[in-house]
Amino acid sequence: MISYDSLTGTLVTPCNPAYKEARLMWNRAIEKFPGAIVFCGTIDDIINAIKWARHNCVPFRVRNGRHNYEGYSTGNGVLVIDVSKLVGLDMDSSSVAAQGGVNNSMIYDLVSPQGYPFPGGSCPTVGVAGYAMGGGSGPMSRLLGLGCDSLEAVELVNADGQLITASREKNPKLYWALKGAGDGNFGVAVRTIFRLPKKVECVTLAALYYPNTDASAQIRFIRTWQRWLSRSDERITLQAPVYHDQAEGYAIFARGIYFGSKLQAEQALELLTNLPGCEASFKEMTIYEAIKAIEDTIPASEKFKSSGRFIGRPLRVEEIERMVNMMRNYPEGSIFTGLTLYALGGQVSKIAPQESAFFYRYSPFVVGLQSIWAEDKYAKLNTEWVQSRLNYINRVTVGSYVNFPSSDLVDYERAYWGDNAAKLRSVKQMYDPYNIFRFPQSIR
């Protein structure tokens, strides 16, 4: 019997009533049963946990916001090193420093009431370290770049249980790797420091809704989206699900924050609002109000299977038709089935693919395929439905977004990091030679 005596922090084991909740992921379809979860309240707790796991030869995972699609921050029988209690935040007029347990909402609540935007994500409870170290594309990416592009430094506990800093000056190869491939691969991030963008007075929240769409309207939308994006103003980053919902039927909903006036936003989105059936809304507000309006629509949890793929060239008409038609044949038990388009480009594409681990810089957008269900009996059917359709989507796209991972990728390193995969393996060898930071799709 292993003794947990040398672990510090709050320990939760299967005998503890708190275990039932403590083991859950945001994606409730993930069913994993860790051997123990240690909630670390200090950096020493993390160091002790790593030393304990190494000493006892127990595999471990690093966890914060619990949003990994495939549950790679937990596992059966592992020690989960949970950093979500480390929520300290500091800021000045040029940067914000977040401890490893900070989430999107906590950062926005600090910086945005003062007028600062932040290149975070749209889901309030997603961990900032996990988001940014996986790249981090959100509702301001085209103007502000990815989350990782604003990352100035990361302090992390490494495989030897030492606290080190990765920045342009210190451990620069590690810094390079953490910008797009940092999640769970090299150490436990205990502090991330981001450059802050300039303050903004007022933005426009744009929402375009197309209810009751037929297949041809959904196909026309994606074709127009591609044209629009190729010449679009980088002050807007839209996210657009093209979907079937149990309550609404077939519809499209595109939303984003425009950094400018209502009039400018209306002009920037004209190509899309001119499409038949569009119900458009443009509202001027503060950046804080805009990000809160987006966050408020995200549910507390779901059961889903999803994946996100980078587009390498404009999709052909017949490819769009096939994708839309495959989605219309949705599986039994699905309450939402969608193809979601996440705009990239703008500042994201101004950085060369080799400059950070995030490789697919020139992709104009990510396409996500998703099915959500409510009853467990439909989990297998819905998961297989997504997997089988991904076989096709994978063929017409160039790579996978590691923040939207999929367990069934054959060569996942290549899929996530393209030509940067080989360099990532050499950085892994330097900083984690015994591969103790390991999970089903970690860098080998």
Ligand SMILES: Cc1cc2nc3c(=O)[nH]c(=O)nc-3n(C[C@H](O)[C@H](O)[C@H](O)COP(=O)(O)OP(=O)(O)OC[C@H]3O[C@@H](n4cnc5c(N)ncnc54)[C@H](O)[C@@H]3O)c2cc1C
């Ligand atoms: C509802 C939802 C919305 C999302 N929206 C977006 C979005 O808009 N844009 C986007 O880019 N992504 C988005 N994601 C993906 C999300 O950014 C990634 O899953 C991110 O890695 C989640 O981090 P987490 O701490 O919440 O999750 P966890 O499951 O706790 O961790 C995810 C991964 O990061 C590692 N990790 C977490 N914290 C640390 C740390 N401190 N040090 C080292 N490794 C760590 C874990 O080991 C694991 O590999 C979304 C996911 C969900 C479920």
